Amino acid sequence: MPPSNEANQIDLFNLAEVATPTPAVDFDAIPTSAAVPIPPGTYETLEPIVTHCNQCHRCRLGETRTHAVVGRGNPKAPIMVVGEGPGQNEDETGLPFVGRAGQLLTKILESVRLGDDDIYVTNIVKCRPPGNRTPEADELAACRPYLIEQIRLVDPKIILLTGASAVRGLTGDKRGITKIRGQWIEWEGRLCMPVLHPAYLLRNPSREQGSPKWLMWQDIQLVRQKLDEIRSS
Numbered sequence: 001m002p003p004s005n006e007a008n009q010i011d012l013f014n015l016a017e018v019a020t021p022t023p024a025v026d027f028d029a030i031p032t033s034a035a036v037p038i039p040p041g042t043y044e045t046l047e048p049i050v051t052h053c054n055q056c057h058r059c060r061l062g063e064t065r066t067h068a069v070v071g072r073g074n075p076k077a078p079i080m081v082v083g084e085g086p087g088q089n090e091d092e093t094g095l096p097f098v099g100r101a102g103q104l105l106t107k108i109l110e111s112v113r114l115g116d117d118d119i120y121v122t123n124i125v126k127c128r129p130p131g132n133r134t135p136e137a138d139e140l141a142a143c144r145p146y147l148i149e150q151i152r153l154v155d156p157k158i159i160l161l162t163g164a165s166a167v168r169g170l171t172g173d174k175r176g177i178t179k180i181r182g183q184w185i186e187w188e189g190r191l192c193m194p195v196l197h198p199a200y201l202l203r204n205p206s207r208e209q210g211s212p213k214w215l216m217w218q219d220i221q222l223v224r225q226k227l228d229e230i231r232s233s
């Protein structure tokens with residue numbers, strides 16, 4: 001972004017500007033620097049986040065994406081699923097978790113009677129890391145404000161964090177996923193359940209006791225039980 005646009009970019013995400021009722025959103029003025037904040041309350045609905053992410057260059061992943069992959073599902077779902085980042089299928093379609101890993105995730109959720117109405121799906125970074133590499137720390141930080149806004153707007157009861165990058169990107173917890181999966185984490189007053197990433201399960205197809213698939217089955221049942229508890233309380 002040329003320096004001449006920088007003032008506009010900063011104005012767009014200035015807190016005072018956001019507090020002003022319904023300013024027209026200037027989609028040409030996306031902050032290209034992750035140093036420019038996106039304060040909580042910037043967005044009134046999820047749709048402008050999609051538009052913004054598709055024009056966003058807050059990190060280098062914006063240079064190589066086909067589509068930003070922002071989210072799908074019930075915008076008021078009780079469970080938000082957060083993945084690592086878009087893969088090739090997601091980059092091509094703009095929809096999260098549509099490849100083989102996504103299909104497996106759908107089956108896992110359906111196995112405990114969690115369907116489309118119960119779920120909103122997103123990723124910790126909205127643009128595909130080249131070669132499906134792990135998102136880097138600065139990319140996680142640059143994209144995090146969009147996720148924070150999605151969480152505020154969807155207001156899920158439970159956040160399912162699939163894989164270590166999702167855990168690290170949201171909560172900052174750097175422990176390995178195999179150490180913390182299946183244990184509830186409280187983040188900003190919300191219940192988060194770290195689980196193995198479905199892509200990892202595809203590479204480890206065994207269903208033996210103690211296998212990744214078996215562990216996922218244990219963890220997803222905890223999520224189902226917790227949702228039932230919350231709904232009945």
Ligand code: SF4
Pocket residue numbers: 053054056057058059060061062063068125126127139142143
């Ligand atoms: S990954 Fe996120 S921060 Fe980076 S360019 Fe895409 S939308 Fe912007």
